[in-house]
Amino acid sequence: MQSIEAIELNRLVIHAIHNMADEPDIADSEEALSEGLRHFFEEHIRNCIKSSSARTAKFNGSNATVSSCASKIIDTPEDFVEQCRVIGLWFGHRMERSCEARTFLAVGLFTDSDTEDRYLALLKMDPVKAFVRRQNAKTAFEQIQILPDPSRQLFRYAIARPYHDESRYDTIYRNQPASKDEDPETAAMWLEAFLEASEVATPRQMTQLVVNETEKWIQANEDQIDEEEAAKLRNAVKATAQTEQMDVEMIASVVIADEAKREEYIGRLLDKGLTETSFVPDRDWAERASRKTTYVCDDGVKITGPSDAIDDVVQILPKTPDRKTRLVIETRKFQQK
Template identity: 25%
Template sequence: MEYISDININEAIIHILDNNGVEPVLNEYPLELNEDIYKFLHKHIDKCFKDEELRYAKFKPERSIVKEVVQDYLNGIENNLVELSKELARQMFAIMNGNTNIPSCDLVIASITTDQGPMIAVLKMDYVKNFTHQIEFVDNKIGIGIVPQSAGLPGSGQKIQKAAFIKPIREEENYNLMVLDKQRKSKKDEEYGANYFINNFLGCSIVQNERDITKTFVNATEAWTREIYNEKPLKAMEIRDAVKKGLMEEEVINIEKFSEDVFKEESIKENFKKFIKEQGVEEVEVDKTWAEKKLKRVRLKIDNGIDLYLSNEDYHDKSKFEVTRNGDGTVNMTIKFVTNYIEK
């Protein structure tokens, strides 16, 4: 995956999209990018680029207003970001009007330059409930209360749920944009219009990349291991260690070869291969950046309510941590030579 490490905001505009309104409130001027506002937007954009749920996507061949107006801007045919942003805001508001489940928001459109080239950033900043003080004078005395603010923007420490970063379309590239489209965790996840951001607004489809496939392989192997070796901790550990070894040492993990190397029983080999391939994975081009981050720490959740957090180095250092067989299918985990500990 192409990771973005350098971001510069050239220009940005904000519009108000209130689901209770008849029309969007469209801004006629760019934001004044003073130090505080620039820092606020930069932090949100940087968080989006670093979010593990950010995906590659490609515009569908059908006509798309978002695709057309953004490409005109990125290719120099039009150079008015305010007008571009107003068109995108109108498109989003029209979709919101047809679905009351879509939360009101401020829509931020920004022209950015990155180490992967120029992009248009689209940030749907759903409102969050904040609280502030309210001062009243009662009988010439000051009374201070707390009142809710229902249209607050997500703070720098909070995550945006929906964002897009659109590139100039080039025929030889396998994706045109990066998309963040988190779904609300509720019983209404399957409700009509749940994928409005990707399907209706952007008009694109998700494209799998190396990180997606690497994550799918790791998560699928873990799910399979928990199911098959739920009460065989040593065997489960062997499989997990084999996955980590493959991520660290291999550029490409072939599922056929991996299963041959790890499992002895034919039935287990076939069961594993079938399960992994059902997840759409036959070969894993390892995303080394994601793998290094994933393997930096090891978390062990032990069946009697103990959680252990170790660095990958300590996990493999037998002078500090060791797993030994008991001979009855259970294992002992030993933390060695402790010189100090604190209670939290």
């Protein structure tokens, strides 16, 4: 799923969930897909698929609510609205555990234009405050709530396909807290309660783990391994991360001469969460991680960082009428040096 490039949104339903209401506002019909609305949601879906912060998960079984509905929708698209209603009611029920007051759940059926495979997009869209000025209005501006623009990364979403025993994962998702003090029930609601799925490590996570932990292991053992061996290990890991298969045991056996040190190195990787010593690495991430991206602005101002991470921090918005480019930087950590 993470290799999907071109998509076409086929159907869309949007449910409104309000914890203060007696029951959720479950849509009983599809949205009319105008060109603008279709483009809006296709952009959101593409951004979700390509997000470097996306995770992968396995449904707990084919009988889980979302898993079952996704299978029925993809097999029989004519049942889309009926199954979306089930998903909406299930989401509303799970939202009762959350402290959030209001949100929207957009459910979209889309097709991978290259393979014709169908997938289900579940987008939790928290409304954004905005102000508009209506013609002939008595007040200058009126506060309204709108759906988040595609330039804003969604905190929670899932791109799902039907459950399959032999598939490593069934969904790619994001479960990012909206604030640092988010309550535990809200944090657990999306993946565990609503999707009924468990996280599995992505190729990107495993590749990052091996690259980062290798460097830490080298630094921790700099007094016990010579510089040449350290350089060989570092270079072998980075080079292998850009190939079809990454086998850390083979790398260690070729580069690390001391058997005890080999076992210590592999043991560190396993202790840090590596679940497979041989896997298909994320070549795209590895190639970008070896490069840096720099945005050059007016008056010599530069924004620079690793190519694999900078797009999650810096967002480029459409040009203003006076042809200025707007950059939005979103970060939890900030230091001025």
